[in-house]
Amino acid sequence: MFRERGRVLSGASSKNGRMTSDQQPTTGHDPYLWLEDVTGESALDWVRQHNAVTEGQLTDNERFDRLQSDVREILDTDARIPYVRRRGEFLYNFWRDSTHVRGLWRRTTFDQYVTDDPEWDVLVDLDALAEAEGENWVWKGTQLLRPHRNRALISLSRGGADAAVVREFDIDKREFLAPEGENPGFYLPEAKTDIDWIDIDTVYVGTDIGPGSLTDSGYPRLAQRWKRGTPLSSAETVYEGQATDVAISASHDPTPGFERDFVTRSVDFYNSQHFEVRPDGELVLVDVPEDAGISIHHEWLLIRTKSVWAVEDTEYPTGALLAIRYDDFLAGSRALTSIFEPDAHSSLEHYTWTRDHLILVVLTDVRTTLRILTPGENGWEDRPFEGLPELTSIEILDTDPDVSNEYFVNSSGYTSPATLLHGVIGETEPTALKQAPSFFDAEGITTEQFFATSADGTQVPYFVVRSPRSEPGPTLLYGYGGFEISLTPSYSGSLGRAWLTQGGTYVVANIRGGGEYGPGWHTQVLKAGRHKVHEDFAAVARDLVDRGITTPDLLAAQGGSNGGLLMGIMLTKYPELFGAIVCQVPLLDMRRFHLLLAGASWMAEYGDPDVPEEWAFISEYSPYQNIDAAASYPPILIATSTRDDRVHPAHARKMAAKLEEVGKPVLYFENIEGGHGGAADNAQLAFKTALTYEFLWQKLA
Known part of the structure; x- marks a missing residue:
């Protein structure tokens, strides 16, 4: 099956984070460029010094100890649901707890799974593997060979980075195959790799094989067909993209009766071209709009529109889902059936x-x-x-x-x-x-939905989770606002125990930039429309005060990644609305974001700062460039990870350094491991989470 690929702020870059000659700023002076040297001794000394200050202020008290213990208990408990994926006769699960810190890849049968205490067949004990090999392995995922499922391609990261080592695993023998010998296994060194099984002896692969093999964004530029036992250098190139593309990938659909091969060329983050690769190597374009998402299942092609699409005499709206038989579409038919249209x-x-x-x-x-x-003979x-x-x-x-x-x-x-x-x-x-x-007592805690009016009159929904009270109280407002990612209600034991049951109110803002109302909720804020994201979030903050739920002094904001950029903007553009801000794994220097790690792939979202017309609107909100020494800012906690090879840690480092330089209240913490998620195991995640809540309670209570 060929599935529509999710577009999230996710990474691909093999750049090492160190400055190169083409990574110099194109305008202005930046005294903190040296903090872009990810693992440089001077930069890491700066990190350690700031970590020590933050830990000294936030960790040396009983409340922090209790918060950390509570969160760790929730993360490690065996009472969590072991979520599974069905692959053939087995259900597969990856599990971490206090005993298995790095985790177990395991499987069971359905009959066992429905029991209270299933018997699990452990395939890979990552703790044992890490100890035996002297590596800080973090699990990144696996691909099973279809339909046999007796082999797996397993991705392992050092410290939680996106870059991973790919190794072939023999499930029957419970062992990794050596890359050399009589029956060598597939093996790829640490890189941002795209790989997919074709058959037991062949894979599609895109990876870092030297100069010219990656796009400017750091994703694979080549899709190659690689045979077992042959050097990667001899792999056959199936498709070669442009350096300016975001990524090239190839995949194989082994569904019996519908075996097909595909190449996807991601022109930018939101526009792609899809080709079927015929056995003779011919590439056949699936001729849909480049901003549309597609999936192919058996005889069906589904097309999800991201903008209005006029086909012959019919106009299909943004966010529609259209269906047609795949072979008919390739043959030229456009007899599409609209099986979903938004309102x-x-x-x-x-x-x-x-x-x-x-x-x-x-x-x-x-x-x-x-x-x-x-689908049936009479339609859908x-x-x-x-x-x-x-x-x-x-x-x-x-x-x-x-x-x-x-x-x-x-x-x-x-x-x-x-x-x-x-x-x-x-x-x-x-x-x-x-x-x-239930990890916390939810008795009396209610969930309500309200709507705030943004600057242009748009109604912006948000959820409020709280215990009843008659006066304003400490409130945490969370937002993201990008990449068409929807924020829907979900349960968090850590949030409940560390915040809600202690008297805090939690708010989630469904601001534009997400996908809550379809692609149009996102596309209207791209590039020059970005200000609408910030205005929506600020409108929710004001609405909370107008409703008497909180006050500016008792209101905190939190966001990570793209949401971290939002937090930087709230600090520098709307400081009067908040009493504290938590900014995690953020983008903040929008003058140079496209030069750091995977940043070039996000220019379709934000714009290109090297284009004067686009820098004109980016410069209006880029937090690093908009710090005002004369302004009064709320205290901010900025947190990131050294091993984040998706959003460069220099964004957080430089912002903290510049705020510190002009005397603003800032705390900084950088986990040496953890990747874009900020933590490599439950202990690190519990520590990082407790830091956040302790900071909030100190500043708001």
Whole structure:
């Protein structure tokens, strides 16, 4: 199956983070360029000094100890749901707890899984592997060979970075295959690699093989077909992209009767070209709009529009899902069937095939509903997905579309712990298989939805989770606002125990830039429209005060990655609205973001700062360039990771240094490991989480 690729702020770059001759600033003077040297001794000394100051202020008290202990208990508990993916006859799971810090890759049968204490077959003990090899391995994922599933390509990262080592694993023998010898295994050294099985002796691969093999964004520029036992240098090039492309990738669909090969050329973050690779090497373009997402399942091609698409005499709106038989489309037919169209309140969040049915997840004012669509001789039958919990967010976790109509879905809410449900469409109703425990007492805690009016009149929804009270109280406002990523209600034991039950109010802003109302909710804020994201978030902050939920002194804001950029903007553009800010793994220097790690791939979102017309609007909000020594700023905690090879840690470092230089209240913490997630294991995550809540309680209480 060829599936639409998710577009998230996710990474690919093999650049090492050190400055090179082409990475100099094109304008202005930056005294903190030396902090871009990720592992330079001077930079790391600066990091250690600032970490010590932050730890001294936040960790030497009983409340921090309690927060850290509570979060660690939640992360390590065996009572968590072991989420699984069906692959053939087995259900696979990756599991970490206090005993298995790095984790276990394991599997079981369905009959065992439904019991209270399943018997797990451990395939890889990552703690044992790391100790034996003297490496700080962090699990990054695996690909099973289809349909046999007796081999896996396993990606292992050193310290949690996106760059990973890829190694072939023999599941029957429970061993990694050596890259040399009589039957050598596939092996790739640390890089940002794209790889997919073709058959047991062949893979598609894109990786760093030297100069010219990567795009300017650091993704693979070449898609190659690589045979077992041959040097990578002899791999056949299937497609060669341009240096200015974001990425090139190739994949194989082994579905019996529908075997096909594809190449995707990502021209930028939101525009791609898709080709079928014929056995003779011919490339056949799947001629859809470049900003549309596509998926191919059996005989069906699905097209999700990201902008209005006029086809012959019909105009399809932004956010529609269209269906046509794949072979008919390639033959020139445009007899498309619209199987979903959005309205003012509803949008398609995502969709997933089972063998015979299509499951749609629809958001209506950020509330989840599911539908089942079934193609037949008389068109597409559309019916509601019944038997699922109400007033919760539901996501499709897994199907095995090669084999059956089975599904696993997860249901949760801000105060409702997760429930894992299972069923088979047309055979069994949804049944709860596993229930997560309640990690905090939610009695009396309510979830409400309100709407704030942004500067241009747009109604912006947000959720408020709180215990009843008659006066304003400490409130944490979370936002992201980019890359068409929707923020839907979900359960967090750490948030509940460390914040909600202590009297804090939690707010999630569904601002533009996300996907809550379809692609248009996102595309209207690209590049020159970016200010609408900031205005939406500020409008929610003001609305919270107007409703008497909080006051500016009691209101904190939190965001990470693209949301970290939002926090930098709140600090420098709207400081009067907040009493504290938590800014995590952020972009902040928008003059140079495109020169650092994967930053070039995000120019479709923000613009190109080397183009004067685009720098004109980027410069209006770039936090690093907009620090005002005369302004009064709320205290800010900036946190990142040395091993984040997606968003360069220099963004956080330089911002903290410049704020410190002009005497603003800033604390800085950088985890030496952890990648873009900020933590490599549960202990690090618990520490980082406790730092955040201790900072908030100190500044707001």
